Amino acid sequence: MKDTSTMILKETKELLSQGGRTGYLTSLVLLAVGGVVYPLISWSSWMQLGSLAIPLILFLTFQQVVASAADSFVGERERHTLETLLASRMSDRAILLGKIGALVGYGLGITFSLLLLGWLAITIVHWQGRLVFYPLDLLLLTLGLGLVVNILAASAGVLVSLRSATARQAQQMLSVGGLVVTFGVTFGLLELTSSLLPSVGIVLSLAQLLALLLGLLTVIDIIVLTLALVRFQRSRLMLIGK
Amino acid sequence: MNELSLEVPAGIVFGFLGPNGAGKTTTIQLLLGLLEPSRGRASVLGFDTRTQADKIRERTGTLLEFSGLYERMSAEDNLDFYGRIYQMSASERRARIKELLTHLDLWDRRGERVGTWSRGMKQQLAVARTLLHHPQLVFLDEPVAGLDPIAASRLNNDLASLVKHEGVTVFMNTHNMADQVGVIRQGKLLALGNPDELRLKQGRPQAEIYGHGFTTRMVGALKHQPGVVHAEQSNSHLSITLRDGSDVGPLVHLIVQQGGVVEEVRRGNADLEDVFLALMEEQRA
Numbered sequence: 001m002k003d004t005s006t007m008i009l010k011e012t013k014e015l016l017s018q019g020g021r022t023g024y025l026t027s028l029v030l031l032a033v034g035g036v037v038y039p040l041i042s043w044s045s046w047m048q049l050g051s052l053a054i055p056l057i058l059f060l061t062f063q064q065v066v067a068s069a070a071d072s073f074v075g076e077r078e079r080h081t082l083e084t085l086l087a088s089r090m091s092d093r094a095i096l097l098g099k100i101g102a103l104v105g106y107g108l109g110i111t112f113s114l115l116l117l118g119w120l121a122i123t124i125v126h127w128q129g130r131l132v133f134y135p136l137d138l139l140l141l142t143l144g145l146g147l148v149v150n151i152l153a154a155s156a157g158v159l160v161s162l163r164s165a166t167a168r169q170a171q172q173m174l175s176v177g178g179l180v181v182t183f184g185v186t187f188g189l190l191e192l193t194s195s196l197l198p199s200v201g202i203v204l205s206l207a208q209l210l211a212l213l214l215g216l217l218t219v220i221d222i223i224v225l226t227l228a229l230v231r232f233q234r235s236r237l238m239l240i241g242k
Numbered sequence: 243m244n245e246l247s248l249e250v251p252a253g254i255v256f257g258f259l260g261p262n263g264a265g266k267t268t269t270i271q272l273l274l275g276l277l278e279p280s281r282g283r284a285s286v287l288g289f290d291t292r293t294q295a296d297k298i299r300e301r302t303g304t305l306l307e308f309s310g311l312y313e314r315m316s317a318e319d320n321l322d323f324y325g326r327i328y329q330m331s332a333s334e335r336r337a338r339i340k341e342l343l344t345h346l347d348l349w350d351r352r353g354e355r356v357g358t359w360s361r362g363m364k365q366q367l368a369v370a371r372t373l374l375h376h377p378q379l380v381f382l383d384e385p386v387a388g389l390d391p392i393a394a395s396r397l398n399n400d401l402a403s404l405v406k407h408e409g410v411t412v413f414m415n416t417h418n419m420a421d422q423v424g425v426i427r428q429g430k431l432l433a434l435g436n437p438d439e440l441r442l443k444q445g446r447p448q449a450e451i452y453g454h455g456f457t458t459r460m461v462g463a464l465k466h467q468p469g470v471v472h473a474e475q476s477n478s479h480l481s482i483t484l485r486d487g488s489d490v491g492p493l494v495h496l497i498v499q500q501g502g503v504v505e506e507v508r509r510g511n512a513d514l515e516d517v518f519l520a521l522m523e524e525q526r527a
Contacts, residue, residue, distance in 0.1 A: 006326040010312070017314040084310025087274050087381075088327050089300040238276050 003090055007098020008105065015068055015106050030110075034060045035117030043122045049138040050206065057114050058145060059182060062153045065107040066178050069157020070170040072099045073237070078167055086234050096232045100154045100225070107150030111143065141210040148217040153178075155224040162231055189213065246431050248424055255405060255412040257420030257437075265429040266415040267307060270381045273413070274299060287378055300328075303377035305385055309368035313357030317348060317367050320356060321374055328375035342370040346400055362393030366400060373408055382414035446471060449490045451480040451497065452506040460500045464493060
């Protein structure tokens with residue numbers, strides 16, 4: 001556990017400094033658009049976490065985490081730091097879980113920031129005479145979904161990064177994969193809620209739908225995470241690209 | 243690796259020599275358990291490289307082909323991270339980082355991002371990282387490769403003083419400071435022994451002749467003498483490799499006859515690099 005937290009600490013430092021000024025600017029633009037501009041445009045539905053609020057939060061988080069995850073192993077190999085890390089006493093499991101843990105923490109930070117910024121911006125600009133909060137059930141489900149989406153993005157990203165020869169290759173694979181998953185889940189849910197379930201007399205509320213998605217993603221998370229743990233082998237990593 | 247068998251005693255600096263692609267780096271990776279041998283076995287500090295690699299990595303420090311430093315992090319953060327990996331307490335880490343960086347004259351620059359440093363400074367820092375947790379054994383893979391002569395000399399001095407100070411066993415892919423040397427080619431061990439023994443056993447006698455008036459014709463004539471293996475002119479002196487038992491007197495006589503002025507003659511054995519080249523030539527033949 002101590003080794004994993006050591007890795008998380010180091011990975012977080014690296015994540016926060018990646019890209020330099022451009023990296024900070026990109027994060028700022030993402031938070032401004034997703035956490036201020038969009039919530040102010042559709043402020044009433046945002047405060048109900050309806051319409052596109054939750055998909056937007058999850059999509060932005062997923063994209064950010066997956067982009068950073070692509071770099072996790074192959075980036076270290078390209079920067080020639082991986083071999084030294086593998087030659088240390090750090091266990092395979094601690095290295096892998098540390099990297100995933102830092103990415104999940106980073107993603108949750110984005111999820112929290114988007115929710116908090118949106119709430120702050122709307123509260124200030126559209127003051128209702130009293131403090132209005134997000135519906136608690138939907139807020140908890142959004143945070144839960146944020147967690148499982150981040151675990152999925154981090155684990156899948158790390159898995160691809162483990163097998164890729166270059167960071168560019170990993171990023172390309174994950175960009176395509178990310179789009180397929182995003183559109184697949186979105187259209188799958190739309191189809192499920194608008195035609196399949198109503199045809200058998202089942203109508204789901206938004207909270208029920210989100211809970212269903214949460215359960216589905218948790219199962220996928222377990223599979224992908226297990227796969228990443230099984231696939232992580234020092235000797236294999238040393239041979240990639242040689 | 244091809245039936246490579248060698249034993250390195252504790253407490254020495256072992257130099258592993260060989261041309262590019264000879265298997266030096268692969269040997270280090272095998273000994274650290276980073277690669278699995280297809281057959282054969284090796285043990286490091288009494289631990290099997292296949293089944294107890296984690297125990298080996300716990301007790302060793304490594305500076306591989308690249309410095310392995312995180313360039314976006316400060317020098318201190320780099321060392322602190324590895325100190326945490328080796329489970330050193332916060333106070334231990336602070337004291338040890340200060341001790342090593344002060345020794346290497348880097349303490350005042352500890353807060354700077356490593357990416358802004360020269361290659362020589364990065365290698366110094368990597369050496370500090372390698373020794374941070376008081377390992378019993380350190381692996382150094384060509385630590386001065388790619389450094390300019392001044393940086394290389396400085397790093398060699400730093401390494402020598404730290405190794406002496408720490409009393410650690412060193413396995414390195416270079417011959418500097420080595421108490422014992424192994425020469426490898428295509429994964430096969432060609433020679434093993436201490437550098438002086440190897441020089442005596444494998445090195446041919448050398449003669450360095452200082453003076454002026456040396457000509458290309460003179461060098462050509464020297465090359466045709468029966469006791470001469472090789473002769474060349476470099477700046478103000480002639481370097482001559484002799485056959486065993488050859489006398490340098492007739493050569494001096496020839497030089498003077500051809501109009502050269504001899505001011506000083508030095509005799510000695512070939513250095514380790516010449517021994518290495520001779521071994522390579524022998525094996526190729």
